[in-house]
């Protein structure tokens with residue numbers, strides 16, 4: 070019998086029961102909750118007269134709707150305010166731990182879970198948010214769920230699931246200087262497409278992945294969902310274990326040794342068989358920039374906007390035409406000639422301390438180009454913000470002409486006041502370039518933090534590799 | 539959830555790949571704390587020329603006459619025909635609530651994004667996967683025939699065309715059972731509460747740190 074993949078191990082260790090047709094009940098260790106996808110779940114629970122199964126498995130935080138400017142006066146938009154107040158009320162009523170909007174630990178749910186050590190290796194982690202795949206970076210099985218499933222986990226501590234297929238994406242070799250985890254995952258999506266991982270749990274393997282920091286691994290797993298996979302994961306190693314040392318939710322000292330010993334087994338066995346393996350050469354990956362309205366519409370910084378006429382599939386050709394019309398781009402335009410009006414550094418993909426450091430390094434005493442209308446930095450959490458300020462990064466940004474904001478989702482999905490106007494073009498470190506994602510009619514180009522910062526100071530996309538000397 | 543046995547309805551074709559949940563229901567409508575009222579904002583940015591905000595009266599808005607849902611011939615449609623990777627993007631269940639609130643009971647496509655697919659099943663919306671060639675053929679037939687309808691027969695897993703031709707489809711037996719009987723997942727799972735508790739106890743012994751309380 071062949072060995073097990075990491076996904077197989079995580080699945081088996083949480084399997085409560087399984088029917089003959091493969092329908093399984095999977096136990097959930099950590100349930101992260103935010104204000105947008107939970108109100109209807111709490112309401113459903115109450116209406117059915119049910120109680121949460123295990124409140125100590127839940128950590129709640131408002132992030133999507135919160136203002137990123139001064140919060141002392143509360144939330145101006147009454148509908149956003151009601152949604153956040155509803156979360157506060159539900160958590161208070163049920164005794165659920167919540168980091169309130171003004172708590173220094175508040176931040177984007179996928180940033181604070183790992184930061185607190187609330188995401189641990191070997192866990193099953195769910196949240197009513199598709200980017201829950203982020204937490205798989207810790208050798209956890211983590212995926213997004215809809216509101217009905219939020220209610221299901223609240224009531225039963227379990228989910229009804231069928232096992233996915235095992236997809237290995239192996240990235241071997243050394244990344245060039247200036248090429249980051251974001252470029253790796255965009256290159257992966259460019260290769261396999263936005264539906265390439267549908268029905269699969271992806272394990273990212275290979276020497277280039279092992280060399281990434283936890284922040285970088287989280288960036289890669291974060292965007293597994295953009296490759297169509299519900300879950301992405303990376304095996305546990307010393308980097309994982311070191312990252313978790315002394316975090317508030319990490320194992321108590323009397324359990325630490327036992328925990329670490331069990332985490333050491335969280336990798337695919339050497340004789341494990343994947344349903345499919347895709348291999349990329351790290352050295353060949355260049356800084357990436359998306360040109361369309363889907364993350365798979367991506368090319369490298371020295372590329373050009375592609376020509377739909379070169380596409381043989383008629384539906385894809387039409388999709389490319391629509392995307393270029395929406396993006397206001399002509400085929401053949403060099404990527405480095407594209408001039409954004411806005412720069413957004415933030416989101417659960419790229420708003421951790423390492424991301425802010427990379428962006429600040431790419432600014433290096435320069436100023437935001439006068440052609441840029443707005444350049445925003447939105448740290449992923451209050452603790453990231455504090456750390457960045459202790460390192461003086463906030464001054465690097467503000468002196469260059471960036472705005473330095475309070476943590477939250479912000480312009481990643483423009484549910485609060487931070488949004489693009491129709492026709493505005495944005496260099497963004499977030500994860501989705503869908504039509505209207507950053508504001509109706511807004512045009513998003515997904516890039517790494519260093520590439521976003523470089524675009525801000527040059528006024529057009531620029532190759533960060535040429536700035537490393 | 540609403541029971542589903544047979545459904546006969548007008549088909550509306552949405553000829554795009556990768557229709558994402560941001561397009562199905564834009565984020566400004568996610569601020570609601572209710573499950574209803576999303577239908578009037580289904581595909582809001584495609585359906586209207588003006589920018590939509592919650593609470594707007596649809597009668598006062600500028601409709602986009604080119605968008606398929608606004609074509610008079612598809613009025614009252616309850617079966618949506620789509621392309622690959624339908625429902626990709628954000629996990630928002632509001633996308634499904636918007637479709638059902640608008641009166642859509644069935645979505646047919648060659649492939650679906652996973653979370654959306656599950657959310658459909660939990661809300662009485664039937665997602666049907668058909669081969670690409672069959673979907674292509676249905677697109678052609680819908681475009682050519684005004685008032686084109688299909689009969690979806692879930693118990694026998696068949697779609698019946700206007701010329702009485704039958705197309706079979708696959709569905710997970712458990713999901714089929716839930717649709718036909720309108721069953722709620724939570725109730726079904728809680729029948730196994732004792733098993734869950736027993737698992738939990740074993741799990742706690744194997745990995746006690748998962749139950750530690752946070753230390754600051």
Ligand code: SF4
Nearest residue numbers: 200416417478481482
């Ligand atoms: S930062 Fe963006 S992608 Fe991440 S949770 Fe917030 S809205 Fe979703």
